[in-house]
Amino acid sequence: MTISTRSESPFVSTLPGRYYYDPALYALEQERIFSTMWVCVGRADAIAHPGSYQLVNVGQENIIVIRNREHILQAFLNVCRHRGARLCTEAKGQLKGSIQCRYHAWTYGLDGQLIGAPNVLDDERFERAEFGLYRVALEVWEGLIWLNLSDDPAPIASQINGPVQERFSDLSDFARYGIGELQLGKRISYDIHCNWKLVLENFMECYHCGPMHPELCQLLPGYKGGMAYIDSSAATLADGVEAFSLSGKASHPPLPGLRPDEQRLYYGIVLEPNVLLNLLGDHVLIHTVYPEAPDRTRVECDWLFHPDTMAAEDFDPTDAVEIFDLINRQDWEVCELTQQGMTSRAYRSGGVYVPKEHHIRTFCDFVQKKLEQ
Amino acid sequence: MTISTRSESPFVSTLPGRYYYDPALYALEQERIFSTMWVCVGRADAIAHPGSYQLVNVGQENIIVIRNREHILQAFLNVCRHRGARLCTEAKGQLKGSIQCRYHAWTYGLDGQLIGAPNVLDDERFERAEFGLYRVALEVWEGLIWLNLSDDPAPIASQINGPVQERFSDLSDFARYGIGELQLGKRISYDIHCNWKLVLENFMECYHCGPMHPELCQLLPGYKGGMAYIDSSAATLADGVEAFSLSGKASHPPLPGLRPDEQRLYYGIVLEPNVLLNLLGDHVLIHTVYPEAPDRTRVECDWLFHPDTMAAEDFDPTDAVEIFDLINRQDWEVCELTQQGMTSRAYRSGGVYVPKEHHIRTFCDFVQKKLEQ
Amino acid sequence: MTISTRSESPFVSTLPGRYYYDPALYALEQERIFSTMWVCVGRADAIAHPGSYQLVNVGQENIIVIRNREHILQAFLNVCRHRGARLCTEAKGQLKGSIQCRYHAWTYGLDGQLIGAPNVLDDERFERAEFGLYRVALEVWEGLIWLNLSDDPAPIASQINGPVQERFSDLSDFARYGIGELQLGKRISYDIHCNWKLVLENFMECYHCGPMHPELCQLLPGYKGGMAYIDSSAATLADGVEAFSLSGKASHPPLPGLRPDEQRLYYGIVLEPNVLLNLLGDHVLIHTVYPEAPDRTRVECDWLFHPDTMAAEDFDPTDAVEIFDLINRQDWEVCELTQQGMTSRAYRSGGVYVPKEHHIRTFCDFVQKKLEQ
Numbered sequence A, B, C: 001m002t003i004s005t006r007s008e009s010p011f012v013s014t015l016p017g018r019y020y021y022d023p024a025l026y027a028l029e030q031e032r033i034f035s036t037m038w039v040c041v042g043r044a045d046a047i048a049h050p051g052s053y054q055l056v057n058v059g060q061e062n063i064i065v066i067r068n069r070e071h072i073l074q075a076f077l078n079v080c081r082h083r084g085a086r087l088c089t090e091a092k093g094q095l096k097g098s099i100q101c102r103y104h105a106w107t108y109g110l111d112g113q114l115i116g117a118p119n120v121l122d123d124e125r126f127e128r129a130e131f132g133l134y135r136v137a138l139e140v141w142e143g144l145i146w147l148n149l150s151d152d153p154a155p156i157a158s159q160i161n162g163p164v165q166e167r168f169s170d171l172s173d174f175a176r177y178g179i180g181e182l183q184l185g186k187r188i189s190y191d192i193h194c195n196w197k198l199v200l201e202n203f204m205e206c207y208h209c210g211p212m213h214p215e216l217c218q219l220l221p222g223y224k225g226g227m228a229y230i231d232s233s234a235a236t237l238a239d240g241v242e243a244f245s246l247s248g249k250a251s252h253p254p255l256p257g258l259r260p261d262e263q264r265l266y267y268g269i270v271l272e273p274n275v276l277l278n279l280l281g282d283h284v285l286i287h288t289v290y291p292e293a294p295d296r297t298r299v300e301c302d303w304l305f306h307p308d309t310m311a312a313e314d315f316d317p318t319d320a321v322e323i324f325d326l327i328n329r330q331d332w333e334v335c336e337l338t339q340q341g342m343t344s345r346a347y348r349s350g351g352v353y354v355p356k357e358h359h360i361r362t363f364c365d366f367v368q369k370k371l372e373q
Helices: A023-032 A157-167 A171-175 A196-204 A214-219 A307-311 A318-341 A360-372 B023-032 B157-167 B171-175 B196-204 B214-219 B307-311 B318-341 B360-372 C023-032 C157-167 C171-175 C196-204 C214-219 C221-225 C307-311 C318-341 C360-372
Strands: A039-043 A052-058 A061-067 A073-077 A092-094 A098-100 A107-109 A114-116 A135-141 A144-148 A183-192 A265-271 A275-279 A284-293 A296-305 B039-043 B052-058 B061-067 B073-077 B092-094 B098-100 B107-109 B114-116 B135-141 B144-148 B183-192 B265-271 B275-279 B284-293 B296-305 C039-043 C052-058 C061-067 C073-077 C092-094 C098-100 C107-109 C114-116 C135-141 C144-148 C183-192 C265-271 C275-279 C284-293 C296-305
Touching: A023 A284, A023 A360, A039 A052, A039 A061, A039 A284, A061 A135, A061 A144, A098 A114, A157 A171, A157 A265, A183 A307, A183 A318, A196 A265, A196 A284, A196 A296, A196 A318, A196 A360, A214 A318, A296 A307, A296 A318, B023 B284, B023 B360, B039 B052, B039 B061, B039 B284, B061 B135, B061 B144, B098 B114, B157 B171, B157 B265, B183 B307, B183 B318, B196 B265, B196 B284, B196 B296, B196 B318, B196 B360, B214 B318, B296 B307, B296 B318, C023 C284, C023 C360, C039 C052, C039 C061, C039 C284, C061 C135, C061 C144, C098 C114, C157 C171, C157 C265, C183 C307, C183 C318, C196 C265, C196 C284, C196 C296, C196 C318, C196 C360, C214 C221, C214 C318, C296 C307, C296 C318
Parallel strands: none
Antiparallel strands: A039 A144, A052 A061, A052 A092, A061 A073, A073 A135, A098 A107, A107 A114, A135 A144, A183 A296, A265 A275, A275 A284, A284 A296, B039 B144, B052 B061, B052 B092, B061 B073, B073 B135, B098 B107, B107 B114, B135 B144, B183 B296, B265 B275, B275 B284, B284 B296, C039 C144, C052 C061, C052 C092, C061 C073, C073 C135, C098 C107, C107 C114, C135 C144, C183 C296, C265 C275, C275 C284, C284 C296
16 A cells, blocks of 8 residues: 555545445445455365365355366356356265256356256257356465455456555565465354445554554553554564463464564565565465445455464464454454444545544545546 | 247256346236246135135235125235325234224225224215225136236236146136035145246156156056156056055045046146146146245145045045155255355356256246236 | 414314425424424533433434533533544533543543543644534523524524414513422333324324223313313313323412412423423423434323422322323324324325314424425
8 A cells, every 4th residue: 555645645535424425425335446446255275175165255146156177266257058046055065077057947157157057968958168156266375265356367466466565575475474375274154234345444554553542552552552554564563472462471382484573573465455464583474455335344264374383282273263252352342433424414525634633534535536437 | 837849959947046046036026926927825615614814925915804794705905095104913813894094094995995993984075985905806717716916917827827727728628627616635845945946947847756756656657757748647646546646545535526437537737927837647737836035935735535535534634645745855855956056157048947847947938028017 | 272264164284294204304394393493402400410421312323412511401412523433422420520432532621612632632734623523502491401403593482472473462470380400200201103293293282082082081170071271271171180190189389489279280281393382280290302313202101290389208100190190101102103004195285174173283384395495
């Protein structure tokens, strides 16, 4: 996130209130942001075997993410090409070798090709090749599955490398976290009564950390003064604190790729439109943000650890989980209070970002530019 | 239902997805289809005596169907002409000789005439004749009550005879079923999460019978191959099957008007917009379809038997009820799956009817033509 | 409420049905009526001490009504000027000396001035005076708090004196009720499934009293014939009835300012847009009407007594409360029945006011004129 230089004053306007509640603007965001960009929908290792699948939602679409016979992940709209019936109905499952519609038994291979359709597959007037499942572009990045509803999207690197390089000018420094090798130690799912953008804006600034997060500020005292770590800077653990945990004690070895000085840093990175990365010395935490309505957002928070760490007999993620679960709940409380003010005439033209929040305006500009396209 | 001959290919498009979820199109259907056509609202014998009434909904309207002093059924909008209060509030009941508004005691005769209005009935400036209840056109056809919200509708025969004659070119063959003489043996009401048109489309084709209805196909093996019985054809019970029942055994005598060969036939007939007739050798089953929202439909399913059959001491409709209740539930399951696909971009231009479903396109044309009027 | 003289017939049209259910018309009413007029939001004595506050809703706004250090009531939009968070979250409470936002600790004095904002209050580029809370105009009239969302509204007397003078041509006759000195003996809150205007229209006419309110007519027999007391007239207690109570017995002394003949009168007065005053010989009852949706209205009904009466050891408001609680529930029943008729084609052009309801048309004209502005 680079700081906008268009405005000369460090006091800049937020988005007008209607951006946070208007159903028409929300629908436009779903179309112009979530249906054109790469959107994260979960972890690749959760879909382990050929025929394993999960259902996910992006924009208006329900999508089957499935591992095919060649162990490749693919994604298809969960809609039969015949009469439109939903094909898979369980949130996740294991298919044998095909996807069959319950209604008229049309059958698709794990690669989406139509391989069975009673009475018509051999009809010479039937253009079988036209009736495969609609494919959705899929890439795996650092163990995360990303989908893109565009017809022919640019590779995911074109979307993600920029934000990462703002913090790690050398991408190999980021790569040493080895996120793609980590495993899921704990997941907590949150249902928040606010617009998805308020969750991202909350994550982008630390001006609220002093009032809202006393426990966080004990661990990372740089946040007390509201400092936002952008560009290549990172927050550092307080003297005497061993690790980012509720007790401040370390209960896991550091991530193996990190240098000793890096083991005491915290990086928070936004990957628009829906991922918040939290890099720590001994684990990584990822928020995946799912808009569900103009004023409803689901956040899935994954705590990731090194496989060797998780293999230890006494592995216990509790200390690491509790601190960020506490911070999450503190944040969702104020996000929900903010949502309540959005419809007021007092916020018709929006509010103000102070200098320590100035950089959030770039996110607002990104949203507005996308909606104007 | 005649097969459309406009398109040369037997693979034709369904309606676009929006026809099944868009609230504006649903409202237009309520106005242009359900408020201009004869709509079935239940059984005449359920309103037995002078002053007996039932409340029914057609389109946006709540309507009192009441038997008057001359034993004639009539229908009125359930709205007081004075200040608009709803008059009758119970789903059914028995009135003495008038309909009285609770608010200001305006009182109407069973023929809808205003017969009491405190302080004003004798006021010479008050045009009493202008303040009777709004009457709704009503006809009874084969024991079923049909209403028409149009001002001056054509007789119901103009709407119903066509579809019946497509199956029975000689109307007297249909008349020998004597539906109007039958009595209600069992009613089951279903609440289905789908658009009303999906219920009709499901009924119109048998391409799904193989995959979805193994029990039905045991009784009527012609359905296994997906054959749709249209024109003057009918499905025939399998050899060894005595009757259309879960066990395949007969437990009721045949309907008295039928010839022996007719006693082994099944006719399914759609009476647009909201009745599905099922004619069998020993009973008749009628689905009445009530749209409740773009994605909600109530279906009332009535199993009808001859009065002599029902008068038997050991009368038990269970065997006949169980087979079609099973079929119903199988059908509603796939109707609901289909509804879930309607909002997808994959169904934006609709899906495809295969040759054995080709004739459904005529129903789509009927709907689109009505909405364009 | 003066009787309209524009129409020559005493049979005049009501508002068309859509005025009672259309969300767009409801939103327009909230903007053109409830956001431009003085609106009553409760009792001043409920907010007793400096720092005491209550939250109320007017139009789309949530508002803090708070007593400041000088014991003056003030009102502010409950929205932080920084990022829009709701400030106070409890329905009522007691603040120490300031209003602080939980999110970033921006702090406002009880007069709305911004007195704390971490990091920025001393920034010379920050225009602190521009970031006080948005103030809402407030007046106290007869112990009731009224708010006005207009920028620079005319004094409340310009809105209220007219309707009061229609009943009391000498305002000092009204003043002798001493409403502002009375105290709350009982409050009942009602949730009614109807449009707010139906509640006011119900209160404006007595044509329904005969059919709906037999107990009321026993106490005030003038209502039996449907007489509406407008201009300077008032209803009088029946001979033998001591007071307006369910038993007809008096259990409280008369209000001290009233002459003996006045002690037997009942005045019902509408103060548009949302107050219904009921003046009786020994107590006063006030309905405050809060629109909550096109078809939902909350009514708070306050029974007020003289402080000396309430100070009595054996003070018991039950007898007075029970009669009007009964009348209220009878009225809400028919208001809800009327709401159900509003969407019918039978009420598309509205219904009719009979001569005894003729004066309600003035209220309709008021609403329509406001919406056209």
